[in-house]
Amino acid sequence: MDTKENILMKKYEVGRMLGQGSFAKVYYGRNLVTGQGVALKCINKQKVMKIGLVKQIKREISVMNRVRHPNIMHLEEVMATKTKIYFVMEYAKGGELFKKVAKCRLKEETARKYFQQLMGAVVFCHSRGVYHRDLKPENLLLDDEGNLKVSDFGLSAVAESKRQDGLLHTTCGTPAYVAPEVITRKGYDGAKSDIWSCGVILFVMLAGHLPFYCKNLMDMYRKIAKGSYKCPHWFSPQVRRLLSKILDPNPETRISAAEIMEHPWFKAGLCVEKPATTVETGVVARPLGLDDATELARPDNLNAFDIISLSSGFDLSGLFVSRDQKDDVRFTSTRSASCIVSKLEDVARESGFKLMKKERGSFKLDGSSEGTKREGLSIDVEIYGIGPSYHLVEMKKSSGDLMEFQHLLRQTSFGDIVCSWLGDQQHH
Structure with a gap:
């Protein structure tokens, strides 16, 4: 492993091997800050690309971020070096x-x-x-x-x-x-x-x-x-x-x-009480109110996978994203969260979308209404806070035509709020 004295990324102590596959090894690990035990899945990048499992790895990350439930293994974070990818997962002691x-x-x-x-x-x-x-x-x-x-x-x-x-x-x-x-x-x-x-x-x-x-x-x-x-x-x-x-x-x-x-x-014997662990549930979208932008003054922090993507040395976009079929984009911004939301409102108004707020830091550009300019196209927008004046914005097509999504990005000017596009540079 790419560790120094069995310490991974200055955060996890690497212990015994728990299992081994053709392109991955799983180790027991311990979070040096919390002392919590974790499972560290170490994947060899070169083998993954050689075997042709890039899409499978990408899908696994995407799915595990989508399904968070008390009875599903939790993916804590994803880390990477030039040669390895690390899944930090909940440790199942049993x-x-x-x-x-x-x-x-x-x-x-x-x-x-x-x-x-x-x-x-x-x-x-x-x-x-x-x-x-x-x-x-x-x-x-x-x-x-x-x-x-x-x-x-x-x-x-x-x-x-x-x-x-x-x-x-x-x-x-x-x-x-x-x-x-x-x-x-x-x-x-x-x-x-x-x-x-x-x-x-x-x-x-x-x-x-x-x-x-x-x-x-x-x-x-x-x-x-x-x-x-x-x-x-x-x-x-x-x-x-x-x-x-x-x-x-x-x-x-x-x-x-x-x-x-x-x-x-x-x-029979089924416990009807709510589980101690919160289950992530769907959130009904509602129209964005004038005061909602203030809720983004301090958006939730990024997870490790988001932060890794900002560093060229740890950029996984070339491995996980098919550039000719890209259905999501990311950019960083030094503008305030309220300015970013204001820009989204402008985009919605100019392009025939409705801007809906799902939850804190999470929005939807909805063009699904019949007769609208972008009928059928729906885009999820997430705003993450890296620092007081530094944000990451992720836009992902949730429904509709991929070509129409890419056309919208080319047609719309985000230049006044974009610091840098991440991964594919086609939107510069």
């Missing part, structure tokens, strides 16, 4: 759920608790337009209090990945946990395929073995396609009925997440 199940099957009450937490995380992901696509016990970790944490979003997809038929088409996942419609390669609903995988996980937790296992892969696929499995005698009638609805090979009739969460077996 290890993989797989190792727990491998020792012996779980009691029904324990399996139900994990399944409840798994479904909570999966439903949250789906509400954010994220589909995991590789749910299995190896990707479910446990914290020191025994709470489940969904990890490894490297194969995940987002709603924007759907084709015109509204379906996903990339065949991926672990064979024993993959839904039958994924195998057929005819397109599939990411939410429904995730539900199938959750059903396989529930079966494995209760039985201690896979429902469709065969040594011959084609025989296993045939079993999966037919939904052919047998429940052990110790399965309760309620869980048998639930599994029969989840492991339905027809995605059209397969039970939905909402229906699972209303099932009597699922609801």
Whole structure:
């Protein structure tokens, strides 16, 4: 690792190796300021680019920033050197759920608790337009209090990945946990395929073995396609009925997440209290008021990934951004936050947008109203505070045509508030 005396970036003490893959190693780390344990995923830049996993790494960062939930592994920050990329992640002291199940099957009450937490995380992901696509016990970790944490979003997809038929088409996942419609390669609903995988996980937790296992892969696929499995005698009638609805090979009739969460077996012993950890929820946009700009006098601080992007030595834009398909831009400004907001109001007025305020430091340029000049185009704008008079502005297309987004940027003059464009220089 690029460390001096096992200290990374003067912030983390690097300890023992927790795991190793073909292009990444995971170490235990300790935050020198807080003393908190973390997992440090060290990725070799050269190997990533050679293997062609640039898009996968970019997607994983994007997705993990999008889904913050008590039962999803939290990405603390991303750091980089010229040769390495570091994911600083929440440390799951309890290890993989797989190792727990491998020792012996779980009691029904324990399996139900994990399944409840798994479904909570999966439903949250789906509400954010994220589909995991590789749910299995190896990707479910446990914290020191025994709470489940969904990890490894490297194969995940987002709603924007759907084709015109509204379906996903990339065949991926672990064979024993993959839904039958994924195998057929005819397109599939990411939410429904995730539900199938959750059903396989529930079966494995209760039985201690896979429902469709065969040594011959084609025989296993045939079993999966037919939904052919047998429940052990110790399965309760309620869980048998639930599994029969989840492991339905027809995605059209397969039970939905909402229906699972209303099932009597699922609801048994379910804690209705709000979790101690705040779950990030969607914020309803509202029109920007005249006094709202003052709320940006001291915007929230940047995370480490944002700050890294400002330094050419640590700039990841060349690795993570496809310059010919760029749907977001960033620039720095030495103007006040209120001046930046005022400029956004001018842009909205001149270009036929509505400027909406979502939350502190977060806005939306909305051109989705019928009959407007920019009908269908919607842009999310985030303003981050680096210092009292230094800001980072990020503009990202959330819907609409990419060419129209790029045309707007070329047509609109931000020169009076821009200090420097970051990454791609096409907007100078």
